[in-house]
Every structure is written in structure tokens, then in C-alpha cells.
Amino acid sequence: KAGVTQTPRYLIKTRGQQVTLSCSPISGHRSVSWYQQTPGQGLQFLFEYFSETQRNKGNFPGRFSGRQFSNSRSEMNVSTLELGDSALYLCASSKQGEAYEQYFGPGTRLTVT
Amino acid sequence: DQQVKQNSPSLSVQEGRISILNCDYTNSMFDYFLWYKKYPAEGPTFLISISSIKDKNEDGRFTVFLNKSAKHLSLHIVPSQPGDSAVYFCAASVGSSNTGKLIFGQGTTLQVKP
Numbered sequence: 001k002a003g004v005t006q007t008p009r010y011l012i013k014t015r016g017q018q019v020t021l022s023c024s025p026i027s028g029h030r031s032v033s034w035y036q037q038t039p040g041q042g043l044q045f046l047f048e049y050f051s052e053t054q055r056n057k058g059n060f061p062g063r064f065s066g067r068q069f070s071n072s073r074s075e076m077n078v079s080t081l082e083l084g085d086s087a088l089y090l091c092a093s094s095k096q097g098e099a100y101e102q103y104f105g106p107g108t109r110l111t112v113t
Numbered sequence: 114d115q116q117v118k119q120n121s122p123s124l125s126v127q128e129g130r131i132s133i134l135n136c137d138y139t140n141s142m143f144d145y146f147l148w149y150k151k152y153p154a155e156g157p158t159f160l161i162s163i164s165s166i167k168d169k170n171e172d173g174r175f176t177v178f179l180n181k182s183a184k185h186l187s188l189h190i191v192p193s194q195p196g197d198s199a200v201y202f203c204a205a206s207v208g209s210s211n212t213g214k215l216i217f218g219q220g221t222t223l224q225v226k227p
Binding site: 004031032033035042043044045048050055056058090092094097099100101102103104105106107 | 145147149154158159202204211213214215217219
């Protein structure tokens with residue numbers, strides 16, 4: 001079974017721009033969660049989607065948003081990029097009823113200059 | 114407010130010996146705990162989990178112990194192998210089956226020396 005895939009793997013953007021990251025979950029998984037990993041803050045939860053609805057949300061500003069499609073694929077968007085948004089963005093998927101057991105993709109490394 | 118803490122940033126052990134990684138938490142509502150391993154340039158890989166109703170779970174060389182009164186969990190790796198060298202994260206969940214929100218510790222870098 002294929003794992004979680006994320007595209008693109010690397011991205012360089014300029015301050016003020018916006019960016020969209022994509023995540024394809026493991027087949028059959030309906031929950032998708034997003035995390036931001038930075039050296040100073042570790043892994044922090046952004047939001048979770050289940051059946052195209054946002055089920056949980058972390059403490060990030062409204063510039064961070066996401067959505068989920070009917071095939072469970074998910075995208076996250078960051079608008080008006082700031083230097084501090086440079087991070088590894090990780091997506092994870094899980095089965096219905098086992099949302100705690102998450103399987104991660106390789107991440108998208110975003111650099112904001 | 115860091116609800117999950119891994120106080121040791123790094124740990125070095127000899128191949129074949131036991132590795133013990135520790136994690137403390139503050140939120141008594143956590144009902145599921147997990148350990149993940151992460152190599153550079155890869156996403157975290159799920160290792161082992163434990164429900165708050167248990168005090169031990171074992172899977173091959175990996176055993177997780179939970180002490181609810183002390184709000185402490187630990188991961189034991191026996192015997193340690195060089196391939197175990199990685200960053201280990203503990204994570205916790207509230208409302209486990211219906212929430213995909215995990216709270217992670219800061220991670221412990223394990224080095225296993227041949």
C-alpha cells in the first residue's frame with residue numbers, strides 16, 4: 001500500500017507571497033492532519049480534516065488554511081508569507097476510528113526569503 | 114505551555130545495550146500516547162502506542178511503559194542497534210479515536226554506537 005505523499009518536496013517563496021501544499025493520504029484513510037516543524041517549536045498541530053470538514057484546529061493565525069476533497073486529498077494554504085513561516089510542513093493520515101495513530105508523509109520544506 | 118516534555122535532548126548508548134527514552138506530560142485528559150522515530154529528511158514513523166488504561170505495551174524490541182500517577186512514559190529499546198539512531202518523539206492525544214490532533218514533545222536524539 002502506498003504511503004502518504006506530499007508535493008512539492010521543496011519550495012522557495014518570497015515574503016508576502018502565498019503558497020499551496022498538497023497531501024495525498026494512504027488509500028482508505030479519511031483523516032488528514034497537518035503539522036509545522038521548526039527547530040525552535042518542534043512539531044505543532046495546524047489542523048485536521050475528516051470527510052471534507054475541519055475537525056480540529058491548532059493555534060495558528062488565519063493566514064493558515066486548509067481544505068479536503070471528496071477523495072480525502074488535502075491542501076493547505078499559507079497567505080502573506082512571513083520569514084517565520086519557513087519550516088517543514090508535515091501531513092499525516094489515519095483510519096476512521098483510529099485518528100490517534102497517524103502515518104506521516106515526507107514533508108514539504110518551505111523556505112521564505 | 115508545553116503539555117508534553119522530553120527533557121533529554123540527546124542520548125548515546127552502546128550497541129546491544131538498552132536505550133531508555135523518557136517523556137513527561139501535564140494534561141491528565143490525554144488518553145493515548147505514541148512514540149515516533151524520525152530520520153533526517155523524512156517524516157516521523159509510527160513506532161508504538163499505549164492507551165491510558167494500560168501500563169505497558171510491547172512490540173518486538175520496543176516496550177512503552179506508562180505511569181499515570183507520575184504522568185510519565187518511557188520507551189525501552191532492547192537491544193539497541195545502530196539503525197535505531199534517530200530523533201524520537203513522544204506524542205499524546207485527547208479523544209483518541211475521533212481526533213487527529215497530537216501534541217508532540219521536543220524530541221530526543223538517540224545515537225547508538227557500534
